[in-house]
Amino acid sequence: MSMTGQLFGGSVSRRDFIKTCVAATAVMGLPFGLASKVAAAAQAPDRPPVIWLHFQECTGCSETLLRANHPTPATLLLDMISLDYHETLMAGSGHQAEKSLHDSMQANHGKYILIVEGAIPTKEHGIYCKVGGKTALESLRSAAAGAAAIISIGTCASFGGIQAAAPNPTGAVGVRDIIKDKPIINIPGCPPSPYNLLSTVLYYLTFKKLPELDQMGRPKFAYGRRIHEHCERRPHFDAGRFAKAYGHTTHAEGYCLYKLGCKGPATYANCSVQRFNDVGVWPVSVGHPCIGCTEPDIMFNMTIADKVQIHEPTPFDSYAPVDLREKGTGASPLTTGLLGLAAGAALGAGAMMARKLPDGEQSAEQTEEESHGRKE
């Protein structure tokens, strides 16, 4: 592939295409054999229409998709969908752009996928973000009305992100706080891995349904585990070897970054497995603690140096069940028999005693009479 091809994602070789499909299949946690099904779906002629809206954001999510060293995911994604409206990518502008948005929404009503990038300001009727004279709030509502599903890409669209950080002057919120009647998939991250978007779209195209989501609306295949669970520095954590300061020997040795404020133990994402830029790097691999960008309560709510509470300090000590034989001694007939007898006797004695106890209201004299009576 030529340099130009690489930079602008002009063409994708069959080899790169299959490699990316296999990677996306792996990200989804699907068996290897399904890669061909995924590849077939990616090549299907009926390309789903996609409308991509930008609100309060930095376009970092679009950038991370487009500027991957190997442009395959972006090319693949843009090839298999019909991107009808994307403010920073489309050639048209002004009324022409608005028209294409309008046309697509009408022509594909109820069928298109809406991808939202950026938070939506709500204070003072949302005047803090306007495109083409319409507030973000209005644009989102009208676009969402005809959408088959909504993907919130990035932490801003998912949870509000940096705009929503205190004191949140514009009243910024995520898509799920406004749109309640549509399936919403959150792909948080700052920025999220492009593979998570690619895999989500591919999953939808392959199986014609949404992937399984967690309580925060994130696909479980990508956000099902804490990054701590698959971190390459985890052995240092388990052994109690921690980097003490940036640049310190312990930092240079590659020790665990927890004490520098790594949010890995509380952050659900696949960064430690999927990594970034197609060359296997991610923040922790280059010595920076995880900042918890996929979690609404961590990034912009805790400082980078703050340590998260660890609820399960010991390693997960269960292994794949290789040996399924019954182990340990179960109940023996003698024990259960005696136990049953004892329990029965106790129950019987209790019942007998309950029978003998006086029912009804007791005056002091009655009680005494009865107690005297029993003495005789």
Next chain:
Amino acid sequence: MTRTRGINRMSHDEFQVHRAKILTPSFWVLLTLTLIGFALIAVRFIWGIGAVSNMNDGYPWGIWITYDVATGTAIACGGYAVAILVYIRNKMHYHPLIRSAVLTSLFGYGLAGLSVMVDVGRPWNAYNFFIPSQWQINSAMFEVALCVMAYTTVLAIEFLPAVLSRLQQTNWNSARAFLDKHHGRFGLDTEIILAKFEKLRQWALWVQPKLDKVLIFIIVLGITLPTMHQSSLGSLMLIASTKLHPLWHTGFLPLLFLINCLFIGYSIAILESIISSYAFKRPFESEQLTGLASITPYLTTIWLSVMVGDLIWRGQLGNALSLDFYSGFFLLEFGLVASGSIILLFRRNRQSMRWLFVTAVLIVLGGALYRFNVYLIGFNPGQGWRYFPSLAELMITVGIVAFEILAYKVLVKLFPVLPRLHGHEEPTAVKA
């Protein structure tokens, strides 16, 4: 003797020695069970834990921790629950119940400590517990151990006034008779020994007013410590997130354990009072028991609400109603506590000794089953592990419980523990 200050200044009016025969048939039955239990404990220490127990690598905690420690200390919370009522809520008319409650608590906790010593794999390392530099202060288990030990001491001190007042009043008749009978044998000199007894009596007279002055601090400690470690007993299982069934594994475990020990505490105080009144043929403490029984429904309502709210919040309600093995035990535990509480909501039932007894049994069983569910029944380490206590293991627990009842029965006949009977002569005096 008149004392002008101190919490137990009324104790001579409030408590009395139960004058009855000590060596009853039930005494011998309980003694036999106790001896079997302690013989098996000896076997455990000589041939190791595997000789008596079915515990394994999957289930390192068996019936000893589940019953003797986790459940036994809750059942021993009568002292805690009544102390809150008397000293925090200042309901002094419940004071007559406190000594017997404290006594059962003392045994419950002391023997929970003993059970831990039987249970730990390497008891010879236990001395480290007394060396502060060896402490692991972040451990919930350490907190439980420290509190159980401290609370046992506190309970012993709380019970001390009963022993002291007995020492002051006794005239050592039995001892005198014994010494006269064996005069000259074993090189015992009656007079010297009696003089020593007299010294002990003097010491008791001297120490009691001083103890009375500090007793309130001891009592405050006695209320603080169970609050701390009963919640920690719940915290212990927080770590088992992959092993404990989601019906029971929740961040609210500490709170649930704390409330649980309170309503078990009040119910066990009712049970204990009814059973000892019945067994010792004394009139029932109707008024106090009705009062205690009106507290439990509040506590169980809070407890059940937290539990159900938490299940809804965690999306486990369907699981709870799925009628599988775990759901069955959950519903049983829930049903026992709920039915006991509902019966108690009616004023008429609260005044009936029969219903008080039945509801207290239901609530104690339900509350105890909750602890069994958390520690044993809902616990599955996976990989095919299974556990059911062996007969020997059960007999050790039975022996410890039998010892508890035995010692209670003997001590109420030696020391002023039970409430004084008013308005008529004491039950037939036999021999102290």
